[in-house]
Amino acid sequence: MSECVRARSVSGHPEGPYRAVECVDSLVQQGFEGVDTLDKLFRHAVAKFKHTPCLGTRNVVSKENETQPDGKVFQKLVLGEYSWKSYEEVEHEVKLLGCGLATLGQMPKCNIAIYCETRAEWMITAQACFRFNYPLVTLYATLGEDAVAFGLNQCEATHLITSKELLDTKLKAVLAEVPRLKHVIYAGTGSVSAGNYPPSLSIHSMQDVLDLGAKSENSGLECVAPAPSDLAVVMYTSGSTGQPKGVMMLHSNLVAGMAGQCQRIPGLGPEDVYIGYLPLAHVLELTAEISCLTYGCRIGYSSPHTLSDQSSKIKKGSKGDCSVLMPTLIAAVPEIMDRIYKNVMGKVSEMSMVQRTLFRMAYRYKLQQLERGADTPLCNTLVFKRVCALLGGNVRLMLSGGAPLSPDTHRFINVCFCPIAIGYGLTETCGAGSISEFSDCTTGRVGAPLICSEIKLRDWPEGGYTSQDKPHPRGEILIGGPNVAMGYYGSAGEAESGEFWVDEAGQRWFCTGDVGEVHPDGCLQIVDRKKDLVKLQAGEYVSLGKVETALKNSPLIDNVCAYANSNQNYVISFVVPNQKRLTELASKKSIEGEWEELCNHAVLEQEVLKAIKEIATTNKLQRFEVPLKVRLSSQPWTPETGLVTDAFKLKRKELQRHYLHDIERMYSSK
DSSP states (O other), X not given: OOOOOOXXXXXXXXTOOEEEGGGSSSOOOOSSTTOOSHHHHHHHHHXXXXXXXXXXXEEEEEEEEEEXXXXXXXXXXXXXXXXXXXXXXXXXXXXXXXXXXXXXXXXXXXXXXXXXXXXXXXXXXXHHXXXXXXXXXXXXXXXXXXXXXXXXXXXXXXXXXXXXXXXXXXXXXXXXXXXXXXXXXXXXXXXXXXXXXXXXXXXXXXXXXXXXXXXXXXXXXXXXXXXXTXXXXXXXXXXXXXXXXXXXXXHHHHHHHHHHHHHTSTTOSTTXXXXXXXXXXXXXXXXXXXXXXXXXXXEEEOOTTTXXXXXXXXXXXXXXXXXXXXXXXXXXXXXXXXXXXXXXXXXXXXXXXXXXXXXXXXXXXXXXXXXXXXXXXXXXIIIIHHHHGGGTSOOOEEEEOSSOOOHHHHHHHHHHTOOEEEEEOOXXXXXXXEEOOTXXXXXXXXXXEOTTOEEEEEOBGGGTBOTTOSSSOEEEEEEESTTSOOEESGGGGGGGGGGEEEOXXXXXXXXXXXXXXXXXXXXXXXXXXXXXXXXXXXXXXXXXXXXXXXXXXXXXXXXXXXXXXXXXXXOEEEEEEOHHHHHHHHHHTXXXXXXXXXXXXXXXXXXXXXXXXXXXXXXXXXXXXXXXEEXXXXXXXXXXXXXXXXXXXXXXXXXXXXXXXXXXXXXXXX
């Protein structure tokens, strides 16, 4: 661990508040003098990087349907090169779209909704809304129909931006339930038959609205610039429980949050290329992309299905987005990084004994060198270059956020790809809280507070966490600063309004529900979550998140949900097994059958339980923390199934409901 102190308690007490050493006297509110709203942030970038490529998209060259051995049909794509719009061209479209929306009756300070996949039109829409002071209501493209209808009705938007794909599929059943909606604008090619939708709705292509804007551009239409205190975004979180909640973010909140984030990213500038594929309706992706634009980076758009040459929608033999774009910056959630780690290590296990030994020797050597602050150019060229090529070969920095990253995956990314920083923040804090230094090789920590925020620890005696704990103070994490949002939209958040509060100095705070530990250098480690802690019948507390993080280190496990309740004295688990590994195991045991049959096989359940016990021992779990029973799932948990959020966090209530019969069966059987 580094001797360098990165943050300290400004009160001198172990509970804090802790601030980064660069901002002990006052928190930073903006990155550039006088640039205090999101529209000013983009104008500032356009003035500096006018002719620089800004937003890039790949054209679809061809589509083919491919039938799998099990009879399922998958669409495969062949994609072309990236075509780019410059900062100046994007600026022009932003202005036209804002004018076009005004012509369709969109008013300043009135909400406008976006329900769309991550693409260039999403960002152009956002910038138009920031410019014309239309508060942007964001809804995940993977939200269920009921949640979408709830969000649209609650925010009372009259205009909705979407894509042709979503309009043709998910939105059809929703629009009749949203009576206030008057205009739907879709991105994408092809016409839409208005007869398929409620007669009260007007359907427009985005090109139509841009054309309307071009006609009205010089008609004297006034653009009402936002103030820092104006509402910029209402971000509906997919949430791990209940109905989605709309977090209200002011321009000043987001500007402050991104000033803090950018200060931790070294060398950010026009030489950088960022690949955008995470949901833009998630605070991690939205703030990452706006931060990149602020510093003149290029953003090339992608999706999880086209990211690499091996991605599910890329036709075999053609190139995925990383290979073509060759990004220098990537943001990812741990689920995606875990997949990369397991895929590469799976290929290593298939190498010859000599190759495997060389890889492991190089891996250990580079890990030692990194911990000393050195690098290994020869190993990088001879051993790790081929691994780096999976992400285009040019990645210089990666940022992980949204959930804890396992130590094994963290070390793997550091060794095989590039330095990685771990970020901690919430939608309610505009994604800002803390980010580790890229030079920090320790695992399990999320770094010091950002220069825009400070962190306090609040005692939680019931869970056994206090600021007097040894060797380090612990407690529930409270985040304060100009980046803390204003609360939840409408009545949906009234029950949780106590999570936000204002101190005697007028600063806003948010109670995260996460439990943290502050190390002597001022860096934070997330050690628990209040909602994840369950008291067993015998009185022991089990942290479900801790159990899951440990078990995910098993090559046999792709995803896992631990479950316990206070009426029982043991933990059970639901596991999405790694298909390749479980199939190999079945073959060794002479077990045959379709994938679903393998997942329901009692012998294979016992084999997975054996693997769980082994990995639990390696990770030093207590006896009562180790799941005694397991149910294997043949279907992966994706945001589309509703069992995980868009950041791949487990939706515990949905999983509990989904596996209710299995829970009853596992707890009733001996």
